[in-house]
Amino acid sequence: MTSTSTEPSKASSGVGKVVASAFAGTAMEWYDYFVYGTASALVFGKLFFAEGDPAVATLLSLLTFAAGFVARPLGALIFGQIGDRLGRRTATVGSIFLMGIATGIIGLLPGYATAGILAPLCLVLLRLCQGVSAGGEWSGAMTLVLEHTPKAKQGFMSAIPQMGSPAATLLSTGVLSIVSLMPDDLFFSWGWRIPFLLAFPFLGIGLYLRSRVEESPEFKKLQANEEIVKVPVASAIRHTGGRMILGGMAALLGGSGFFMITTFGVGYGVDQIGYERQEMLNATLWGALAQFIVCLIGGRLADRFGAWKIVAAGGIITMILAFPIFALIDSGNVGLMTLGIIMGMASLTIPYGPIGAMMSGLFPAKYRYSAMAVSYNVFGLVGGFLPVLSQTLLIGADMKSWGVALLLIAVALATTVGAIGAGSSIVRRRRAAEDAEERELELAKSV
Template identity: 45%
Template sequence: MQVNPKDVARIARAAFAGTALEWYDYFLFGTAAALVFNFLFFTELNPTAAVLASFATFGVGFAARPIGAFVFGILGDRWGRRPTLILSIVLIGVATGIIGMLPAYDQIGLAAPVLLVVLRLFQGLAVGGEWGGATTIAIEHAPPEKRARYAAMVQLGSPVGTLLSSGAFSLVLLMPEETVNSWGWRLPFLAAFPLLAVALWIRLKVEESPVFEQLAEMDDRPKVPAAAVFTKAFGRLVVAICAALLGVGGFYLMNTYVISYTTTVLDVARGDVVNATVIAALVQMVVVVVFGRVAERLGPGRVTFIGGILTALAAWPLFMMIDTGEVWAIIFAISAGIGLLTITYSVTGALLAELFPVELRYSGVSLGYNLAGALTGFLPFIATWMTCIQETPSVMPAVVLLVIVSLLTALGGFLGERLRVKDDVVITEAK
């Protein structure tokens, strides 16, 4: 199967553009949950309970992601990669824009947090299908020896989404505090509508995966591919979940939890911490590009193992720097921590795609990644709760959680490298 290199690069760029919008929408909620949702939508609670409730709402999106992965996995493996990706991007773009129009608690009472949870559920459902589909379609257009670099292009959507969401909030926080809290926070969410139009225009130009077109001619395809992942590839699914844990859960510990901890416990200015996440996003972009290429030489499993071990070793010193409350130390620690865990994240798409056969790939990749998200999405909530119940709040609970997640990811990389099927892009031709 010969594919024009220019077409491959164009498909990868389109996958990246859509994924960047998806992560912008998704990460925007995390930043808002740490900064404003606690007192806008949970007004009747005491400050600590309001922060916990805000993070619980944030975590709901992760709980919905495996459901989205299951549903969109069936659509993607049976209906097609392209139409499924278009559906997912519309769903999250509309849900995010509506959040920007949502009345606060003091306007409509209990209905405000209920609607916020519902919209977060829709975000989670959409992301559950987006990332696996974007990774799958990019890899299935690419030659086998270059899959890691094109999978890394999809991963660039995460730091770009972070950069856009943190950058948007950095601009909003330049306004007077009362303006931010009354209507300024809505602007980044409302921006999802024009961004959706641009991303949809780009994605509509994407051709269907040539591998799926061959797969569609098979008569013996699984009718429910997502269910077949559990019955035919359960061991591989467990390895995929472990390999993806750090790139998802570790990120939210170093980002969402740290934003909340530094602004509420250490009383650091909100703008300074959000600016730190912008710098970290730039670091993340460099790491993704570099290690996408490194994985072509070492293998994505080995890169995942190395990234997991390095992050585990760095967890304690980085969080100790954060606990100093010094802005320069916080910026360095967030940037270094996110940079280290991004070593694993940069190759997650390549590793997970090579763990599953073509007929189960969209479902397997989506389920592995999003089950990892469901298991770790409540880490900011857990870390915050463990911090609050201490007599003297500290970051030690976050250190322990990050080390555990890092070591599990290292194990997933170690096992995943041994389970890779390096030529499975053309598995339908062999059949």
Template identity: 35%
Template sequence: MENNSMKKVASASFLGAFLEWYDFFLYGTASAIIFNQLFFPDFDPMVGTIAAFGTLASGYLVRPIGGIVFGHFGDKIGRKKILAITMMLMGGATFLIGLLPTYATIGVWAPVLLILLRSIQGFALGGEYGGASLLLIEYAPRKQRGFWGGVLQSATPLGSLAATGIFAIMASMPESFFLSIGWRIPFLISIVLTVVGLFVRFSIEETPAFKEVKESGTEEKFPLVELFRTYSKNVWIAIGARMAEGISFNVFNVFVITYVTSHLGLPNSLALIGVSISSAIAMLLSPIFGKFSDRVGRKKVYMIGAIWFTIFAFPFFALLDTEIGIVIYIAIALGYALGTTPMFSIQSVFFTEMFGTRVRYSGLSFVYQLAGIVAGITPLVATSLLVLNDGNPLYVILYIMGMGTITVVSVLFTKETYKFDVAEQEKAALENINIKENGDV
């Protein structure tokens, strides 16, 4: 593919992924800062935060359903069409959250509608991740997949940066304005971003890999069934490998805000700035880790992040407990940059290379979203563990270390894919069979 075309595909994939993650992380930031006051005002502040994190988790619970549904059709009718649908669903739900009446206006219906819209967000994101990843990775040159996958993944911290950044601006406004109108603005502007994203995505063609499958008439009738029939071992290994990445993201982006504000009693702007700084660093490092994986392998880079996340749990909370601004910034940045980033920067390409072309959308979506349930309930679990242990983070630390260990062990069982992935192995095997059948051995 010509370089200009690759840049065009990368731009479309990146913009779409950024918009989806902005919408999704916006909710997480609001849950940590304001939703307890607006939708659960009758609860104790910490209990209200737990309830708000419960609605946050609802989005993660339906993501596997979205992954199965959109993965199925993405493997049958193509990546591009499904991505347009997921973007419209996500953008529409986010916009409506910005219009939602609060508990003071409509009572219990406010949190009910909030959960419904959050679930639509999760359903949409269930299909977005796999499709956006494949749209770029299946276009990318073989020896540059890690780099381009890392470029796409940098849209995730950029989405988090944009969400926390604009919320920090709104939160700095007078409290009366923030509680009435300010918190809604970040949600409402998503509709403009959605329209722009749809226009860009419609400008690119379907991926060459899927075109080849479609033209040969070899697409699977039931991709998910074939996925488990052929790649069941890879599915479960990838789910285990995904645990630390998903949990780390919610620890360093969502739970840390609650810990710093509600537990330590520090200004919410302190935590938001810390998350914004770490997101900016991660955005820059993601393509670098991706490129590094093109040279030394996916497995080694992923393992760096998994091990760091596991061993950094104790130092992380010790640094936060100093209650010193610059030290808190360093703690969040170290956790995010060296723990989360090496994993998520190459995760999409690493997992993509574990599955054949005909079931990749289903495989990538199912693995990412099923493991995402654990990631999604992490702020809820961590906050509950903190309350259960009278504010001592020991149980949270043990939870982090346990999940990190699961990922380290899972990665040990993976096979390296950066030189020769599953789809290429299958193609080589098929060609060998054809040669023997033709008597050309």
């Protein structure tokens, strides 16, 4: 499935600049998100909740991580409305600002020992702000890129902003790895705050880069033709509700299953298997490097074979590898565990790279931002609870990982079904009809 973006020469000449800015902005955005995810597994359970059972404290900490996903659909509605009515660029600048401010303030919060119940309450509030921001970020950056990009290159170009995710993993895990070298008393007193406080200078860089991005040529055309939709999300649901469900299912594995391997996997490896914190973080770094390669390959294959086919293939491969991944983590051997983390992160990235190209092609430009944002983030709400569900299954299975592997298979199956549905002949015919209607309307207005 390819997007229906037009290819004006002026926009094409600036594609590289737009893609580079989207990559940098997305990396900054997901740095903030990922550093919270890793800290929720390693730090917050100890510092922001009352002392008690460590497994329960970890579960409560992961629930604050999930709270951000609860807020993502709200962010999708807010920034989708802004993006489809005021412009994609305006929405993406707003989303990155909110994320940076919320993340930086987390680094200033007092712990439970100092502030009592206010500590976790403030943590949850800021996490909700992160969620609202993330609800508009991905769809906005992806829409901007794909509406500037020629059709023949959309699979590859859409994969480049996705590389912001492994870049953010490298950056956030790298910073946490450095501060983790501190003695525990220093790390838990102030060292953990450093990765969050870095969000302030990163915000400045992100805002500068986003401010240099040109508005989408397709949005400018919508404005010129007076085709701006008053309530885009309502129109999207009314006309493309089924496609929104398929797109959200297809995005589930790459967008949310990732946290089963990182957020849950890191805490599981340290607390249950007995790996050192640094060993798990190092494994995540190697996994992020593998993601770069897989993203690029997936993007190239999407241009050649079709994005939906690569997304479906990624789901199938992940289903096959689910049990081997956790068996390697369970081995107790650092080398095998690292291989398992790499396999897990790489397999999840197969559908993640081309998902933007696939989803953008499902929706007309006049409500594309809203449709992508709501679709991606409503299903992302389910994904936000995957670490919590994983921890719950682990406790229920007497700390054995087979239940978590089954959960990963279920998520991968949903992605496979969604991608196949999105690539069906029924959907392709409907999109062709919508494109024809838009061309006829544009022609009528030009006469």
